[in-house]
Amino acid sequence: MRADTLQPESAVSVQNGPRLQNKVAIITGSARGIGAITAATFVRQGARVVICDVNEELGRQTAAELNILGRPFSSNGKPTAIFSPVNVMNTESVEMLFQSALDLFGHVDILVNNAGITRDAQLRKMSEADFELVMDINLKGVFNCGKVAANQMAKQEQGGVILNAASVVGLDGNFGQTNYAATKAGVIAMTQVWSRELGPKGIRVNAVAPGFIETPMTAQMPQKIFDMMVQNTPLRRVGIAQDVANAYLWLASDEASFINGAVIRVDGGLRIGT
Template sequence: MVAGLVSGRLALVTGAGAGIGRAACQVLSREGATVIAADRNYDAALETIKTHTALACGSNDKGDHCAVELDVSDSKSIKSLLQKIQEQYKEPPRIIVNSAGVTRDNWMLKMSEEDYDHVLNVNLKGSFLVMQSFARMMSEAAVSGSIINISSIIGKYGNIGQANYAASKAGVVAMTKSAAKELGKFNIRVNAILPGVIDTQMIKTVPDKVKESMLKMVPLGRLGSPTEVAEVIMFLSSDKSSFITGAAIDVTGGF
């Protein structure tokens, strides 16, 4: 069997229970990675591992895939995961995909402080805590790695009813660029992906009229698939992108 692009590497994917996170698990698994699927919804993460990873493909000689419950906004939850990984795999993940994210949309004048804080805590602070913890683990073990943070095209252009979400995703890009400058000396690359209108559960909550108006702004004229984003995650995870760090890549169909 031909070795995959990330054969033998350990990968941690947050938000792995659905959408882009689930697709990332599938593609990374297909290319030989051992996947740790992390999600606040443990059953959804377990479903990803059981049903949506390419268990028959690639070389998983570092151990079996696993599902874990994780609240990225809680440093205690992340610390617990660190300990589990050290016990089970005896090495740090060399691929980190920060895909956990939430929305709590409302007009800015009606948005509650609670809804603003919740979105920033998960999308921005959560990405920071995961990145900080696992970059430290990589640097202490003296291993190279790749961190991929999932932002959004909304972080670049903004969107009605999403002041909190736009702020969080814009912050992810700026944080990514700063982290890339700091972590390069450890041979840890950090990049961001800005998906556009992707066919996930999140887009299903958008009213049809709003969705139609958004699609009119996509030159390719359709929703993107989670797998199309996951293939870019795979590229950034592999040695094919070995001189790319601090980048923010749009995956939008031209939005």
């Protein structure tokens, strides 16, 4: 075999060094949990991040910690992370969020639509208020952020990347989650529509669909239910936030430059065959 056949065909085939060097990422719902771990993962790969959340105190704390983490990767004197409060249900708030990023960094390369909530109940007991709140944050919020991001990224020569938080329940449902499952199915549909609309503008749109991931919420589960979910997962373990963050990192990087309109399941095989 000729040695030159092993060389990458382009500069993005194999990346050396930080995978998100000089990229600017906005991550919603990133004061804690998967969002915060994703932000830290991006920072370690050379990105600047905007932490945005309704929890201002925790958000500022997370941004401060990321600035310490990012010191070895900082080269231009600008902070590694800033905090910007946001209400994703409100278009004006979202526009202010993006403007704060543009004022400091000059561009936005990555949006991770991570913000979301649950208000679980069986259909007959679910209140209209809980249904609408989950819809407003999980679906309308993704729409609001995605629209503002698309308008900005379309102006940029380098385009951009939009990553949406879906879920395996958006693919085949889950007991007691009418509202949540509906929003995640909607997010998957929007991801596929946007990938068609925005691809010609150099904007890639993909979704990550986690399965059973260890979070503060799962810590409150009855042990019997927790054990059952682990047994139903072929890898026989619960996922962790870093598993999801790693998927976002790959999709955000140039290594995934030809990935568009995909829904990446991070579920340990939980929904194989569905």
